[in-house]
Amino acid sequence: MYLSQLHLQGFRTAADTKISFQPGVTVLVGENNAGKSNVMDSLRHLTQPLDPRERSPYPSGDDLHRDGCAEGQHGKACRSSIDLTARYSSDNPADLHLYSSAFVNEQQQTHTEDQQNQRTAPHDTARSMSYSLTITPPTTPLGTAKRSWVAGTGNTADRDPEPAARDRIRHVYLPPLRDARRELGSTGSARIQHILDRLLRDEAEREAFLSHIGTVFGKMAEEKPFQDTVGAVQERLAGLTEGAHPQVAGLSFADATLQSIARNLRLLMAQIGLEPRDLAESGLGYANLMFMATVLTQLEKAAEADLTLLLVEEPEAHLHPQLQTILLAYLAQETRRSQLRETDPDGWLGRVQVIVTTHSPHVATAVDPRNLVVLQRRAVPAVALPDAPAAEFTELADPAEAIEGSDATPAEQVHARGRSFTTTAVSVGRLDLPGDDHNKIRNYLNATRNVMLFGQRVLLVEGIAESVVLPAFARTLFADDPARLQRFHGTALVPIDGVDFLPYLRVLVTPDPDTGRQIARRVAVITDGDAGLDKREKIAKTRIADIRQLVAATGVGELFHNTFTLEAELLMAGGVNRDLLQRAWQTQRPQAWVEDWKVIGKGKPDEQARAMSTILDSKKNIRKGDLAQDFLAGAEQPFTRTSFVVPDYLANALRWVTEELSD
Structure with missing residues (x-):
């Protein structure tokens, strides 16, 4: 039994958001203000704490999604309540026999959904049940929030006939920004x-x-x-x-x-072999692990619940990368141990599921990519007005232009149709990807490449050489445009160490079947044409055609390729680049560089580029990453537009990926 889907409507940053989870550990990643903590708080509303002394969050008027309205200025069409729905699934129907009143009406699913479910995770099958909570926040400072529950599809007179069953699902919450020394002092x-x-x-x-x-x-x-x-x-x-x-x-x-x-x-701690001492004398990281250890002792009591959600926010706090990986491995072990637990004599299943929020690529790479959910903050039209589907919303150009069928004033309608931000989710485990892609992504994603999941702009390049020169090129191109330079700094620059771009592209641009959202909003691919290199040139043409076909179908990708290779293109760009490359080449081949450059010659630019590509392909002792470093080291410092010449295809890629997005 596990939480398979969460549906948030009108809760803080979530206007209408669906999030899918995997059994075991699910890691929520994303930039700041994407709504990760809001997901955790919604689960704290939907489940009882395992420790009765834990305080659940209290709903307030500020928890209502604002629909683009200024504080205290909701229009008539704005939402007045919060709707939260948790869906639970199990591969074993016997696990859900106590939840018959909460079973989901499977006839409401479409044939398409059934096909998706067979292809991906087992949730949304006949072995599912759900609980929905509607919260009406207080309208006055001293008011009381109203809560109402619905079990399953709520097709009976009593919409929550067995509330005791709901209490068999619990949570343990580990908050962010923990002060372990104070908590344990x-x-x-x-x-x-x-x-x-x-x-x-x-x-x-x-x-x-x-x-x-x-x-x-x-x-x-x-x-x-x-x-x-x-x-x-x-x-x-x-x-x-x-x-x-x-x-x-x-x-x-x-x-x-x-x-x-x-x-x-007082709890004391020290490295094994030393006398335990006060926590104030321990490092923050290990003190934090001691605090986690005290919280995790509550999982022993998870045997007295059917399902316990361990909600861990920012486990990376004060932990170096290796400890982050060790911690995630331990949490995954806790979930596996709970699956092997025999049913308690009193009937408790004792299952544990872990949900983690993080900003750390090391935490994200500690789990299978299928267990990642990418949360983002996206601008969307505000609320639905009568007879006006949300998908058709645009701002009204004229306040006097009223919407037929709405009892709101024109000014209210304009206000209600203002732009709003909402949390969106992409669950990687739900993406319709080829099986080989999942395997490649799991093997390829490391802490460096995983940054592509945390932002909305991604720049995919072949190797280290491109990742070395592009930041310098961006600083010179956008020297007079600080906003654009900042957008470049917010772009994930990912060298894939090869040319197999398609698995990365698919995971970034494939829509989540539940939400229709993609991880990336803008993906630029930079690759070489490898002209003059015989078989490699033919392979490059096929690769470029495949990439172009995929990005053309997505609307969020763009391909930028050269004719030869990066180094040859730098030479063809002219200006000071030839001298910079020659000095960099001399550093790597102090004896043979003269003969190499005689072969390169001073003929037409494309002839020089072709000759350089051939030499680079045959001289395995030329390290392209070091050559790029030496190229920049020889340039005029600090970098200006006269320090080097940026090839057009790279300049175009940098300008495209840093364009201001429309929403």
Whole structure:
């Protein structure tokens, strides 16, 4: 049993957003303000905390998606409630037998959806059930939010006939920006008490423990310094009370309760072989892992629920890359362990599912790409007005132009139709990709290449040489256009170390079948034509044709290719480039460079380029990445437009990928 889909309507940044999840671990990636934390909070609304002491988020008017309206200025057509729906699935129908009132009406699915489900994840099959929550936030500061639940398709008079079943699905929440030292220091006794509570669930065992600790406390109070303290107080107390009703002083520890015991305990830590010390003396990363360890102890109690969602925000906080990978591997192990857990005698399934938000490429590469969901912040038309489908919305040019069938004033209609931002999702596991693509992406994506999932602009290049020169070229091209230069800085520059662009392109431009959204909004591919290199030239022509066909069908991609190779194209661009390349070449081939450049000659530019391409293809000791570095090192510093000449195809690619997007 696992959470397979979440549908958010009108919740904060989500106007109407569907997100698909995989069993085990799902990692939500994306830029800031994409809505990752909002997804986590929606799940906290939809499920009960495993620890009853955890506070669930309280809905407020600010949680309503604003539909493009200014604060406090909702129009009549704006939404007044939040709708959240969680869908759960299982490969074993017996897992859902207690949720019969929440079964999904499968007849409502289309034939297309069924085909997609057979092709991808097992959710949306007959083994699914759902719970929907409608929240009406308070309209006044002292008001109370209203909640109403619907189980399944809600086709009965009682739309939530078995609320107790809903409570069998729980969550454990690990917040972002954790201050582990504070949480586990003087204010962290509640976590220690929670662990003690879990370990001492047997009443007789608890009473025996507390009785023993009470005896220990009593003996401690008999120590001489404590008795001397009592004597010093008694001497003065006697002088103050002997004229009336004499009093006697005593001293003891607080009653032995788990709370009083935990209040005086502190967790200590050190590397194995050293004496554990206060957490203030540990690094932030390991202190953070200690905090996580205390939270994860709650998963032992997951055996008392059918499904526990472990919600972890930004696990990378204070952790170096290797620890991030170790942490994700551990969380995945927790989910696998829960799948092997036998059903509890009381009927609990005890399944655990992990959902993680991250900004770290290292965390994202620690899971299979199918387990990634890319969240983005996109501009969309605002709310649907009567008789006006949302897909047809545009801003009204004339405020006097009213919409037939709407009771809103023209000004309200213009306001309601203003631009709004919403969270959109692309679940990689739901993309209709060839099987080989999934395997290639899993093998190819590393922490460097994975950055293409975090932004909306991607620049795909063959290798290290292009990734070296393009930032310098962008700085010179956009020296007078700081906004465009910033857009380049926000572009993922990804060297794929080869020419097999199609798997990368497909994952970036294939729409999610649930949302219709793609990961990228603009993808530029830069590749070589390899002219003059016989078989490689023929292969390049086929590759270019395949890429062109794919990008033409997407509307978000563009192909930029040269005739020869990068180095030859730099030579053909002319100007100071020939001298820069010659000096860079001399650095790598100090003895043979003269003969090489005699072969290159000073003929027509295309003849020089063809000769250089042939030499580069045959001289395996020429390192193209180093050649690019040396080319830039020899240029006039700081870089200006006279430092080098940018080939046209590269300039065009940089200008295209940094164009301002329309929405």
